[in-house]
Amino acid sequence: MTRLFNDPADFREELIEGFVAAYGRLVRRVPDASGVMAIDAPQPGKVSVVVGGGSGHYPAFCGYVGPGLAAAAVMGNVFAAPSAEQVYRVTKAVASDAGVLYCYGNYSGDVLNFDMAELRCQDEGIDVRTVRVTDDVASAPRGQEEDRRGIAGDFFVFKIAGAAAARGDTLDEVERLARKANERTRSFGVAFGGCTLPGQSAPLFTVEPGRMELGLGVHGEPGIQSSYMRPALEVADLLLDTLLADAPPDAGSTVAVLLNGLGSTQYEEMFVLYKDINRRLQAEGLTPYKPIVNEMVTSLDMAGCSLTLCWLDDELTALLDAPCASAAYTNM
Amino acid sequence: MTRLFNDPADFREELIEGFVAAYGRLVRRVPDASGVMAIDAPQPGKVSVVVGGGSGHYPAFCGYVGPGLAAAAVMGNVFAAPSAEQVYRVTKAVASDAGVLYCYGNYSGDVLNFDMAELRCQDEGIDVRTVRVTDDVASAPRGQEEDRRGIAGDFFVFKIAGAAAARGDTLDEVERLARKANERTRSFGVAFGGCTLPGQSAPLFTVEPGRMELGLGVHGEPGIQSSYMRPALEVADLLLDTLLADAPPDAGSTVAVLLNGLGSTQYEEMFVLYKDINRRLQAEGLTPYKPIVNEMVTSLDMAGCSLTLCWLDDELTALLDAPCASAAYTNM
Amino acid sequence: MSSVEGADTVVRRWLALALESISAHEDELGRLDAAAGDGDHGATMVRGLRAANAALSTATGSAGDLLSAAGGAFADAAGGASGALVGALLTTTGRTLGNGPYDTASVVKALQAALTMVMRLGRAQPGDKTLIDALKPFVDALAAQPADAPLSVAWRAALPAAMAGAEATQSMIARRGRSAKLGERSLGHPDPGAVSLVLLLQAADTVFATS
Amino acid sequence: MSSVEGADTVVRRWLALALESISAHEDELGRLDAAAGDGDHGATMVRGLRAANAALSTATGSAGDLLSAAGGAFADAAGGASGALVGALLTTTGRTLGNGPYDTASVVKALQAALTMVMRLGRAQPGDKTLIDALKPFVDALAAQPADAPLSVAWRAALPAAMAGAEATQSMIARRGRSAKLGERSLGHPDPGAVSLVLLLQAADTVFATS
Numbered sequence A, B: 001m002t003r004l005f006n007d008p009a010d011f012r013e014e015l016i017e018g019f020v021a022a023y024g025r026l027v028r029r030v031p032d033a034s035g036v037m038a039i040d041a042p043q044p045g046k047v048s049v050v051v052g053g054g055s056g057h058y059p060a061f062c063g064y065v066g067p068g069l070a071a072a073a074v075m076g077n078v079f080a081a082p083s084a085e086q087v088y089r090v091t092k093a094v095a096s097d098a099g100v101l102y103c104y105g106n107y108s109g110d111v112l113n114f115d116m117a118e119l120r121c122q123d124e125g126i127d128v129r130t131v132r133v134t135d136d137v138a139s140a141p142r143g144q145e146e147d148r149r150g151i152a153g154d155f156f157v158f159k160i161a162g163a164a165a166a167r168g169d170t171l172d173e174v175e176r177l178a179r180k181a182n183e184r185t186r187s188f189g190v191a192f193g194g195c196t197l198p199g200q201s202a203p204l205f206t207v208e209p210g211r212m213e214l215g216l217g218v219h220g221e222p223g224i225q226s227s228y229m230r231p232a233l234e235v236a237d238l239l240l241d242t243l244l245a246d247a248p249p250d251a252g253s254t255v256a257v258l259l260n261g262l263g264s265t266q267y268e269e270m271f272v273l274y275k276d277i278n279r280r281l282q283a284e285g286l287t288p289y290k291p292i293v294n295e296m297v298t299s300l301d302m303a304g305c306s307l308t309l310c311w312l313d314d315e316l317t318a319l320l321d322a323p324c325a326s327a328a329y330t331n332m
Numbered sequence C, D: 001m002s003s004v005e006g007a008d009t010v011v012r013r014w015l016a017l018a019l020e021s022i023s024a025h026e027d028e029l030g031r032l033d034a035a036a037g038d039g040d041h042g043a044t045m046v047r048g049l050r051a052a053n054a055a056l057s058t059a060t061g062s063a064g065d066l067l068s069a070a071g072g073a074f075a076d077a078a079g080g081a082s083g084a085l086v087g088a089l090l091t092t093t094g095r096t097l098g099n100g101p102y103d104t105a106s107v108v109k110a111l112q113a114a115l116t117m118v119m120r121l122g123r124a125q126p127g128d129k130t131l132i133d134a135l136k137p138f139v140d141a142l143a144a145q146p147a148d149a150p151l152s153v154a155w156r157a158a159l160p161a162a163m164a165g166a167e168a169t170q171s172m173i174a175r176r177g178r179s180a181k182l183g184e185r186s187l188g189h190p191d192p193g194a195v196s197l198v199l200l201l202q203a204a205d206t207v208f209a210t211s
């Protein structure tokens, strides 16, 4: 539950102020807007990748702003997409002559607001494109991949888009690579306990003790199925069975791996689980590439985790490996 | 609570295996020991900094092993210091001709076991020194600083020791710098909810709804005082009042700052709190240096946070800024 | 009530009452949203309506201008899907209505334009379990009233269609919005956006009836 | 019981019974530790005793060797403060006792050496609210028994001193170990290490009485 706040109505504003105060070496506040921009953005000739969404998912989204990653993040209230007005203002602040790529998780509210801002920016002559992250296999069946919501897969798509932008790729190319990364990324999650919005006393949802929810959304949207709690070994199989059944066609055998914690699941538990995930990946003939076991896209203090696989090829690998610096992820 | 495990008795072993599987690009398993070592350790002519303690505090301790940081971490069971035998084996694996510095939080179990290993290693001609981290002002009064326990301040001491070792400082010098960092580091924490050991169903302790514990230890040791829950602004003042009353003498006005989450406190909450901490620091004439707001030393899924200040001077600043790579902290 | 003078007062009174009514139902709307979505619909609507009322406290002009201003402030402060959609609903209504005199026919025309805009933006169809399922039946019912009926009478006559529409969302499977991902698990709960839209329409009814 | 043959059996039976007894009290020891420490004392002791018993299943030799082997395995598997201290207690007792015949006097000598070692390692004094507060009174009481008393009789006569010592830790303020940091808040609960030490001594008593 959320305990540290002053007036819940000021939560977003205060968190932005605190974030910028802490990480002023990497970001600054977008003047008059609910967002932050990289200290080096915009850069002439380089595409600006703009990410964003509701708050409550840190490090998504502001934690990924910085050199080599996103040029800016638009930050909504907790679990609420930022308004089109805020997306517009942030876009104006970081738009370069090379154009802007919007990258965000596919949720109705985000789509509505980013789309409205995109139209407005295009009317003003700014070249804006959009790649929506749709990695969550629980949220729509195969064949309807574009209807899926975006969860922890955000990270790989942002990283790849940001790296392409940083090396000076054209907007067409940055868009193509982000889209390709998204098409090759799949996630599936399980949850063990709910999260509570700031100022509220009851959790958004609860999970019965001894049970878990499969395919639960990062905003506490109920899962697609409920199950009894199982040993880590079986959870690993469940995650991998689901993801492998949905593997992108002809995508090779090297996978970037992210085992993502949603908030209050312990790091130690995730490593125990990763042991079993790793064994299974090896058994499937897949080669995990620089796995990450961490909290990369959270859901306030929800208990649970998700597994993301991004099937790599050479060009995606090079972009994943490119250096970057941000509050939450630094690569060198 | 801990949900992802197989046999609780295998928890430590499985987490080490999972950690090494995930971060093999940075660490490898110490053969036949409960610990991990940096891929580049030991390095001839360079001191090896060995950290360690009970599990349940990730990223402490294995998350800080890697080039430019610790050479190895000895990993005990959850909340239990590693045995002297394990400390000895890990030390043997990374001891270089330049010697070894032990760095760990000051707890009875850790002191006993590291001291026994130190004696044994010295008998074998390995030059081992020890610097215990004693940053928690709640755990003993002024004048008894060396009796205090170590909490999130571990991070600054490890980073500074690791950087000194990496640049080739002598063991005398690495020890001096680690000790100096520790003498200039103070932490104080608050907790809002308990944590549960793997395999147990009841939390170690509970905090009444609407209340908080002040000065609670990172193993759930009860706090020094209980208080009603307060707005973030007042929590910030409480943390800073306590730390500033205990500031090291003549330590200047530049402080490294770590606002550390214990497990299930949300990042967003910590940023809201940091906003108020930052304002207060400024008002006190202190200059925060590259603040960190993150989970750096956790306590399973405990809810709460601590504030650490490390009063810097030029030589400590240079070491904090030095590059390093590890699973949990990369600097470039 | 068809006088230009009264129109601004009607808008102001409506949005003040809407805030009161939605605030009173904030938790309930949150719970409805949590059943299949992310639980923030009550908070989002309250945030939006507070900002809309705040904007009106400094705005001048008549109904059209005020609704546009309120819609802009609502959208920006609320965020989310409902921020964009209810904001566009207010703004489009205001723009189409303009600042001249209004009657049932001009209000129908304005709401039809707003409905079209909201459906275009959100790409939702009737039956998708959204606020459209309350809004469209209402606009259709209002359009079906005698052209010379006073607005207060026509409005009250059309209200049951909105309520029935919101009620009917209980047995729909969400296809748009966050809860779309849930498929069948969205069954059995009415759509929170449809419920809050009915509250907005009811607040207008109260204002019309007492002005 | 003073025969060399029986000594190894006594040690094996003792550690098996100790594991049973401590396991039965695991939760209680955890709760006592949680009152002022980190709650793992029960788990730590069980882990250590399991490993000690496992080590004995492959170890050979008589009492001295077995106690040394058990102590090493205990310390390594248990970890923590109690791992180091109880491990050293076992090992030092074993080393001092050796594999020859033993009697009350040689056991007293071995336990005195062990007590000295544990106090040296842990730097705790009587009154610091640790296992020393059960161990020292016991060793002193055992030493005060007639030199020719059979071990089973002397042991049982000394046991109340250990129990009283553990009991007395309730009104002590912790100074050593994790709970030291708590000062006054450690009052009112007995020290978990002292309680588990009494359980170990009681298990030995049962074994002596039945062998």
Ligand SMILES: Nc1ncnc2c1ncn2[C@@H]1O[C@H](COP(=O)(O)OP(=O)(O)O)[C@@H](O)[C@H]1O
Binding pocket: A079, A080, A081, A108, A109, A110, C033, C037, C038, C039, C040, C041, C042, C044, C045, C079, C080, C081, C082, C083, C085, C121, C122, C123, C124, C129, C130, C131, C132, C176, C177, C178, C191, C192, C193, C194
């Ligand atoms: N694409 C859409 N078209 C029409 N209405 C929608 C659409 N998406 C969401 N809604 C409406 O918005 C409501 C949810 O609003 P809210 O919870 O405030 O926003 P969010 O879904 O962003 O959290 C839904 O109940 C539904 O009525």
Ligand SMILES: Nc1ncnc2c1ncn2[C@@H]1O[C@H](COP(=O)(O)OP(=O)(O)O)[C@@H](O)[C@H]1O
Binding pocket: B079, B080, B081, B108, B109, B110, D033, D037, D038, D039, D040, D041, D042, D044, D045, D079, D080, D081, D082, D083, D085, D121, D122, D123, D124, D129, D130, D131, D132, D176, D177, D178, D191, D192, D193, D194
């Ligand atoms: N320095 C010490 N000297 C003697 N006994 C100690 C010392 N430190 C701890 N103990 C004993 O160890 C017990 C705690 O053991 P345990 O909980 O297993 O280890 P830890 O304190 O490492 O979690 C205490 O109750 C106390 O009896």
Ligand SMILES: [Mg+2]
Binding pocket: A054, A078, A079, A080, A081, A109, C038, C040, C080, C081
């Ligand atoms: Mg929302």
Ligand SMILES: [Mg+2]
Binding pocket: B054, B078, B079, B080, B081, B109, D038, D040, D080, D081
């Ligand atoms: Mg312990």
Ligand SMILES: [Mg+2]
Binding pocket: C033, C037, C038, C039, C040, C041, C080, C178
């Ligand atoms: Mg919602």
Ligand SMILES: [Mg+2]
Binding pocket: D033, D037, D038, D039, D040, D041, D080, D178
């Ligand atoms: Mg303990």
